[in-house]
Amino acid sequence: MTKKVTITDLAKRANVSVTTVSQILNGKDDRFSEKTVKRVHQLQKEMGYAPDFNAQSLIRRSGHTIGVLVPNINNPFFSRFLRGIESVAMDNGYIPLIFGSNNNQKLESYYLFESIRRAADGMIIASAISDVSYIDNILNQNGIPYLLTDQAPITEGDKVDVNNYHGGEMLADYLIKKGHRDVTVVTDKQPTLNLHQRLVGFLDMFKRHQMAIPNERIIETDLTKLGGYHAAKSALATKPTAIFALNDEIAIGLYRGIHEAGLRIPDDISVVGYDDIDLAEYVTPTLTTIHQPAFEMGESAAKLILARIQDQKRAFQEVSLPIELIERNSVRDIRS
Amino acid sequence: MTKKVTITDLAKRANVSVTTVSQILNGKDDRFSEKTVKRVHQLQKEMGYAPDFNAQSLIRRSGHTIGVLVPNINNPFFSRFLRGIESVAMDNGYIPLIFGSNNNQKLESYYLFESIRRAADGMIIASAISDVSYIDNILNQNGIPYLLTDQAPITEGDKVDVNNYHGGEMLADYLIKKGHRDVTVVTDKQPTLNLHQRLVGFLDMFKRHQMAIPNERIIETDLTKLGGYHAAKSALATKPTAIFALNDEIAIGLYRGIHEAGLRIPDDISVVGYDDIDLAEYVTPTLTTIHQPAFEMGESAAKLILARIQDQKRAFQEVSLPIELIERNSVRDIRS
Numbered sequence: 001m002t003k004k005v006t007i008t009d010l011a012k013r014a015n016v017s018v019t020t021v022s023q024i025l026n027g028k029d030d031r032f033s034e035k036t037v038k039r040v041h042q043l044q045k046e047m048g049y050a051p052d053f054n055a056q057s058l059i060r061r062s063g064h065t066i067g068v069l070v071p072n073i074n075n076p077f078f079s080r081f082l083r084g085i086e087s088v089a090m091d092n093g094y095i096p097l098i099f100g101s102n103n104n105q106k107l108e109s110y111y112l113f114e115s116i117r118r119a120a121d122g123m124i125i126a127s128a129i130s131d132v133s134y135i136d137n138i139l140n141q142n143g144i145p146y147l148l149t150d151q152a153p154i155t156e157g158d159k160v161d162v163n164n165y166h167g168g169e170m171l172a173d174y175l176i177k178k179g180h181r182d183v184t185v186v187t188d189k190q191p192t193l194n195l196h197q198r199l200v201g202f203l204d205m206f207k208r209h210q211m212a213i214p215n216e217r218i219i220e221t222d223l224t225k226l227g228g229y230h231a232a233k234s235a236l237a238t239k240p241t242a243i244f245a246l247n248d249e250i251a252i253g254l255y256r257g258i259h260e261a262g263l264r265i266p267d268d269i270s271v272v273g274y275d276d277i278d279l280a281e282y283v284t285p286t287l288t289t290i291h292q293p294a295f296e297m298g299e300s301a302a303k304l305i306l307a308r309i310q311d312q313k314r315a316f317q318e319v320s321l322p323i324e325l326i327e328r329n330s331v332r333d334i335r336s
Numbered sequence: 337m338t339k340k341v342t343i344t345d346l347a348k349r350a351n352v353s354v355t356t357v358s359q360i361l362n363g364k365d366d367r368f369s370e371k372t373v374k375r376v377h378q379l380q381k382e383m384g385y386a387p388d389f390n391a392q393s394l395i396r397r398s399g400h401t402i403g404v405l406v407p408n409i410n411n412p413f414f415s416r417f418l419r420g421i422e423s424v425a426m427d428n429g430y431i432p433l434i435f436g437s438n439n440n441q442k443l444e445s446y447y448l449f450e451s452i453r454r455a456a457d458g459m460i461i462a463s464a465i466s467d468v469s470y471i472d473n474i475l476n477q478n479g480i481p482y483l484l485t486d487q488a489p490i491t492e493g494d495k496v497d498v499n500n501y502h503g504g505e506m507l508a509d510y511l512i513k514k515g516h517r518d519v520t521v522v523t524d525k526q527p528t529l530n531l532h533q534r535l536v537g538f539l540d541m542f543k544r545h546q547m548a549i550p551n552e553r554i555i556e557t558d559l560t561k562l563g564g565y566h567a568a569k570s571a572l573a574t575k576p577t578a579i580f581a582l583n584d585e586i587a588i589g590l591y592r593g594i595h596e597a598g599l600r601i602p603d604d605i606s607v608v609g610y611d612d613i614d615l616a617e618y619v620t621p622t623l624t625t626i627h628q629p630a631f632e633m634g635e636s637a638a639k640l641i642l643a644r645i646q647d648q649k650r651a652f653q654e655v656s657l658p659i660e661l662i663e664r665n666s667v668r669d670i671r672s
């Protein structure tokens with residue numbers, strides 16, 4: 001039970017009427033003396049008066065809030081993505097309600113309902129583990145627009161597109177040109193659409209070069225550093241000259257496992273990742289990877305959802321963002 | 337303008353009265369047939385009906401929300417800390433409203449006000465950059481209890497204590513025993529209280545051994561990987577045998593700078609960090625550091641603030657959590 005500073009408290013201290021304070025704080029200040037206007041604004045800051053949001057949002061049925069669901073705020077890709085969302089949200093007077101589901105379906109469901117209860121105007125959902133149809137059902141019935149970034153929507157919708165298929169192709173092409181044929185892939189147990197496309201692009205490129213990668217060279221694990229670390233043994237058992245980690249977190253886990261096995265990167269084995277998280281430049285050797293514009297992806301997602309909130313009937317938009325192969329020091333050229 | 341599923345919609349579909357639905361959802365279901373109770377609960381899930389929070393919170397003046405302000409959600413220490421808060425909050429039907437201030441004072445102030453507007457019942461503030469007296473003023477006037485984790489409160493308050501002074505001492509003692517005398521420290525430009533204590537504990541231990549560390553061996557930078565990377569040159573210029581990085585993020589940045597300078601850790605130079613973020617086990621060599629129980633710190637902070645929300649008059653509590661030196665491979669024994 002908090003007792004907030006009210007507009008009446010402020011008016012009393014300023015020695016003016018509540019109406020005066022209200023008008024001044026709403027920018028209708030031309031009827032008042034400069035001194036009064038200044039005093040009211042100053043007192044607002046000093047006293048920490050914040051207009052009651054719930055009263056406003058009850059009328060408007062808008063919490064000026066965007067619910068954001070990510071699998072793991074510990075992954076630097078998502079912290080950058082969240083920063084992009086935050087920056088656009090703030091410019092528009094919204095705040096993001098950030099939830100990390102930690103791959104826990106119960107938690108995810110709890111957060112979905114809490115977002116609705118707290119009058120979220122829209123949602124951005126990255127890598128949900130629940131069925132898309134479940135999410136669609138819940139949000140649609142509540143008239144809350146949403147945007148999925150890593151999965152295909154049930155129906156047509158706004159989209160932030162980065163060409164994952166092409167990203168996979170680029171990495172495969174790069175490894176092939178460096179002479180790698182015996183390549184092993186470490187991927188997620190339950191890949192979302194974006195990861196799946198990444199994988200298929202990679203595999204297709206090898207196929208096109210008549211070097212199809214057999215199933216036993218595809219290792220499944222969790223999409224984390226620990227997952228990569230645990231997968232290192234099985235990956236090394238396939239005797240590859242190079243490993244493609246479906247994201248940088250896995251790659252960094254592989255680094256650890258490879259070091260512990262007494263092997264050196266890239267002398268004994270090459271590694272490529274995906275995402276270009278900041279750590280990719282801090283590991284030894286620095287990691288060759290695909291740069292994803294995580295911050296811009298967050299910005300675009302926030303812009304699209306805000307536009308959709310303003311006008312639910314507008315035509316669907318697709319924003320396409322470029323990716324780039326960043327060549328660092330984790331791949332050896334093995335053509336002799 | 338969202339159009340949420342209402343209790344009337346649900347009652348219509350269930351073919352019962354609004355009162356019936358309300359009573360069933362509030363657990364007063366003994367008057368109704370098992371079939372009706374089951375049907376109402378099932379429809380609630382199917383239709384995604386979530387009771388309107390703002391109506392409730394307007395009456396109770398409680399948003400069942402804890403505002404949480406951290407400097408940087410990109411630092412794994414804070415993501416673990418946030419997970420601890422989240423887990424306790426959820427068990428108590430609260431949600432954390434998470435804000436990363438990114439060392440931007442304007443953003444921090446915006447978030448403070450938004451937390452008040454959104455009826456936060458309490459706040460947990462880690463490493464704020466604003467004046468504590470400013471925060472105290474704003475929150476106190478709004479009757480919102482808060483807990484500072486990295487700074488000294490203005491007045492007495494609840495506390496989550498980890499003994500930073502002792503942590504600094506332990507690292508110094510460890511380095512001294514390994515024969516290090518020429519030690520350089522890389523610290524934050526504007527250290528918060530916890531960092532300051534860490535530093536003083538470290539310096540005091542060297543003084544006690546008649547090996548006081550001169551000022552020119554104390555390098556200031558930002559508390560990030562990039563900060564550590566940028567500080568590497570100046571740190572190496574002081575010709576140390578070991579460097580104490582005030583947190584692991586700085587240590588990882590130093591690793592990069594040290595590698596680029598063509599030196600090897602620990603053969604040419606030793607490094608110790610502080611926090612024991614998960615990465616400390618993934619860098620090469622693995623990093624010797626002080627383990628901070630980040631998850632438990634988050635849990636304790638959440639428990640204390642929830643208890644304070646329930647009873648603003650209860651006696652102040654202090655929870656003391658243990659730290660531990662984790663010896664890995666980044667320090668060389670240089671006693672000959």
